[in-house]
Amino acid sequence: MNTADTILQALEAGGRSGLAALVAGGRNLAGDFDNFVLPHLGDIAAAITAIVAKRQAGIFTDATAKDLIASEEDAISTLVETMESLSAYEAQVVVNAIVDAMNQAVNAILGFALLA
């Protein structure tokens, strides 16, 4: 599996695991998630893939890579918050699940803990 697929799968799995309890509770969250969140998670995964590749090649410094990835974390929060049926707490749970999955994938690919 290439880096882009690894990161995209991590983001999607994080999102779905964050939403799993709500879906199991009978909430229908498919609309905004499938229409807007999922396609844009693909864009974010592509950006993170580029950041990781350029950090590995020494083109980005650690500081640049961290700032760019932090901006993608903000974008993940924005994406999740477009889902109007989530409460603030539920949105935070989903964001945390996606960001945790992303951090683990990025650190595993780089081979060191760039992200806490």
Add this chain to the structure above:
Amino acid sequence: MTLARLAPLLLATLAACQHAQWVSPYSADLQSRAADMLADLTAWEGQMRAAAGTPAADPRNPPVQAKLAAWRGEIEAMAAIELSIDPGLTSCDALAGRISGQLRTSFPILATNDTAPRLNRCETLPDIFARMQKRVADGSPPASGIGFDLIQQCQLPIPDGQFAAALQAGASKPVAFDPGVAIRCAALFEPLPGQAHGPATQALATELEAIIYREGREQAATHG
């Protein structure tokens, strides 16, 4: 009436609100401004990719600083429009925070009880304009945002005086000091194949697209 006697009523209200949300009216102006800024961002990204390694892409170049300043102004204008079309949302979020905090202080069990009712946020995308402002920051501390990334990746390794002379000689002329700057700078703006934006602008583009999506959804709800 004491808070203890009010608590059941408040909790019932909170429970009823758990899945409800106020939705601000559709704003064609907000949607249009977000679309215009997205187009401007995309065009600027292409210019920066082409100018990488020259004084034109250096964050000390006045047009680069002016572009970030213009976006800060545009984001502030969008935030003001959002506030003006439904000023109740801001006070609603503040009130929700106060009620929730007061209840959890008064009834500590709520702070640790996952099943306790929680207030929804009053509007989708509650922090979006603050996030966007952070992204178009000029690079001054705290070190983050496009301005910071430009300093890290696109600033030519020459002092200010020499930079001013290079700018006068021609902003788009490459400066033959470190060819690596062109590669490092262009990397901020190069998208992966099939993608529209590079790493420096991807998050901001997503945030603008989220505003356009939300306003489109509200337009459908208004006219549906």
